[in-house]
Amino acid sequence: MRHLLAALIVAFAVPATAQVQGVMLDEPVEMPAFVYTNDLGETFTERDLTDAWTIVMFGFLSCPDVCPFTLGNLEAAVSETSLRVRPDNVPKVVFISVDPDRDAETVSEYAKFFHPDFRSFTGARDQIDALVEATDSFYRIMTPDSSGYYEVQHSSSVSVIAPDGTLRAKLQPPFDPGQTAEFLARMQISYRKELSQ
Amino acid sequence: MKRLALALMCLPGLAFADGVSVENPIIPLAPPGVAAHAAFMSITNTGDTPRQLIGVSAPAYAMAHIHESTEKDGVAMMSAVDLVEIGPGTTVTFEHGGLHFMLMKPKAPVSEGDMIELSLEFANGEVEQVTAMVMKRHKAHDHSGHGHDKHHDHKHGS
Numbered sequence: 001m002r003h004l005l006a007a008l009i010v011a012f013a014v015p016a017t018a019q020v021q022g023v024m025l026d027e028p029v030e031m032p033a034f035v036y037t038n039d040l041g042e043t044f045t046e047r048d049l050t051d052a053w054t055i056v057m058f059g060f061l062s063c064p065d066v067c068p069f070t071l072g073n074l075e076a077a078v079s080e081t082s083l084r085v086r087p088d089n090v091p092k093v094v095f096i097s098v099d100p101d102r103d104a105e106t107v108s109e110y111a112k113f114f115h116p117d118f119r120s121f122t123g124a125r126d127q128i129d130a131l132v133e134a135t136d137s138f139y140r141i142m143t144p145d146s147s148g149y150y151e152v153q154h155s156s157s158v159s160v161i162a163p164d165g166t167l168r169a170k171l172q173p174p175f176d177p178g179q180t181a182e183f184l185a186r187m188q189i190s191y192r193k194e195l196s197q
Numbered sequence: 198m199k200r201l202a203l204a205l206m207c208l209p210g211l212a213f214a215d216g217v218s219v220e221n222p223i224i225p226l227a228p229p230g231v232a233a234h235a236a237f238m239s240i241t242n243t244g245d246t247p248r249q250l251i252g253v254s255a256p257a258y259a260m261a262h263i264h265e266s267t268e269k270d271g272v273a274m275m276s277a278v279d280l281v282e283i284g285p286g287t288t289v290t291f292e293h294g295g296l297h298f299m300l301m302k303p304k305a306p307v308s309e310g311d312m313i314e315l316s317l318e319f320a321n322g323e324v325e326q327v328t329a330m331v332m333k334r335h336k337a338h339d340h341s342g343h344g345h346d347k348h349h350d351h352k353h354g355s
Contacts, residue, residue, distance in 0.1 A: 061228075064235035064300070065266045066273040068225065069293045072334050106230035113228030138272055147260070149301070153274040173268065173294075 021176055022183040024190075028166035032130045036096060036121035038108035044094060044121045049165040053091040053188070057158040058128075058137050060099035061110055066156065071095065071114040073175035074158070078115070080181030089188055091160070095120035098128050098139040099152050135159040135167055160184070162191055215323065216244025217283075222329035224300070226309050234258070234307065236298035236315060236329045239290045242283040249320035250281040250289075257313050259302035266294055275299075280320070307331055 036044040048054075055074060059067035074093050082090045095111040097103040100122040103110075111118035122128070132139060139154040160169040169187055171180055222238035236255075242248045255261040263278040281296065283289050291297050298315065307313070309331055317325040 061231050062233040062301075063275075064227070064233040064264070065275070065293055065297050066268075068227065068334060109229045110231065140272075149260075151275050153272050156268050156271055156273040172271070 020172060021179040022160070022169050022171045022187070024169045024187060025167060028162065028164070028168055029134065029136075031161065031165055031167060032134050034123070034127045034131050036123040036127060038119075038121045039105055040108045042108065042119065042121070044096075044119065046165060049161050051163050053089060053163060053184075054161040055091045055093045055158050055171065056131070056135065056161060057093070057095050058098050058132060058139055058154050059095060060097050060152040060154065061103045061107065062099070063152070067095075068114075070156070070158070070173070070175060071111060071118065073177060073180075075115045075118070076177035077171075077175055077180035077184070080177045081184045084181055084185040085188055091184065093118045096128065096131065097122040098132070098154060099141065100124070100128070136170075160187065216242060216246070217248060217317075217319070217323075217325050218243055219317070219325060219327050222315070222327045224307070224313055224329045224331045225334040226331055227307070232302045234300040234303065235264075236300060236313070237291045237293070238298075238327065238329065239288050240283060240317070240325075241288040242285055245285050247285060248283045250283060250317055251279065251320050252318035253298045254316045254318070255298075255300050255313060257304055257307070258300040259304065260299075261301070261315070262299045263296065264299040265296050268294070309333055 031046050031049060033046050055078075057067075057070060057074070059070070061067075071093070078091055078093060093111065093115065095118065097107050097110070097120065100107075104122050107120050107122045109120075111120035128139075131137075137155040137157070137159065139152060142151040142153065144150040157170045157172045159167055160171060162168045168191065169183075171183070218241045220239045220241070222236060224234055224236045227234050240250065250263065253261045253263055263281060264275050265278050266273065266275050268274070278296065281289055289296065300313075311331040313329045313331060315327045315329055317327060319325065
């Protein structure tokens with residue numbers, strides 16, 4: 001027993017010293033029904049969450065620093081993940097703009113810029129709020145300045161949704177590609193173990 | 198040394214005013230249609246007196262501001278910065294997750310390889326002209342973690 005305990009301590013001590021790239025949820029969280037659209041007429045609904053791993057990120061297009069950096073790193077992380085998991089387990093990346101007033105006309109171009117398979121959408125306020133709330137995310141549209149320009153605050157973490165359509169984990173900055181890929185690969189192993197039980 | 202200084206002065210993207218030098222000015226290429234761009238660089242005060250950066254202008258854009266990204270309790274936010282103090286002999290690095298020059302509404306489409314003129318305004322009335330190159334983000338990003346000097350430690354002045 002003591003040996004087992006020692007082994008456990010070692011096992012937990014190692015990840016603790018590495019940078020935290022993600023947090024697995026204790027219990028999977030069901031996602032609500034939602035529908036998002038983009039300027040190409042594509043839609044993204046809760047039915048698109050099933051049969052694949054999905055990473056959902058909330059942001060806005062007038063975000064010069066954090067959003068492009070996050071998507072750039074997610075591109076690298078997903079590319080790393082593709083070296084570790086089966087092709088059909090490589091996560092899809094979906095960007096949801098919480099700023100439809102400014103972004104609706106061009107939103108489809110945004111995520112694609114970072115990877116041709118990344119997709120981006122926006123939607124009605126209640127649709128945005130439904131998924132923001134269900135994923136324990138956050139955003140706030142700030143008061144416009146005299147020129148009408150406004151800032152948007154938003155969660156820096158992104159949500160990982162399993163092929164059963166439930167939220168399983170949150171990924172956090174700095175989204176180190178190798179460590180994020182390792183986290184995602186390990187999470188998929190524990191997901192499959194859980195399914196086979 | 199004189200030859201080195203001359204060589205440095207001939208490099209594009211480097212600018213010298215009295216006591217101020219700027220290195221690695223870049224603008225990561227933004228996705229098409231995006232009206233908010235960011236410029237990053239390192240600004241070193243090589244003189245003996247503190248310098249205060251108080252503004253930026255960019256003729257190619259409708260608006261330019263000094264901005265800072267911050268993260269608090271998992272929420273990413275941005276705020277305008279009025280003044281960045283740069284002490285003698287210190288470098289302030291404008292980089293991801295911290296200070297950046299926010300450039301709004303380009304007057305013409307901005308493409309990879311474009312050279313964008315910026316004027317950094319200091320409290321003593323001096324203006325530092327900087328030419329920033331537009332480059333793909335992954336190229337700029339590739340340098341991170343490999344000891345590239347734009348990522349060295351620094352103190353934010355705001």
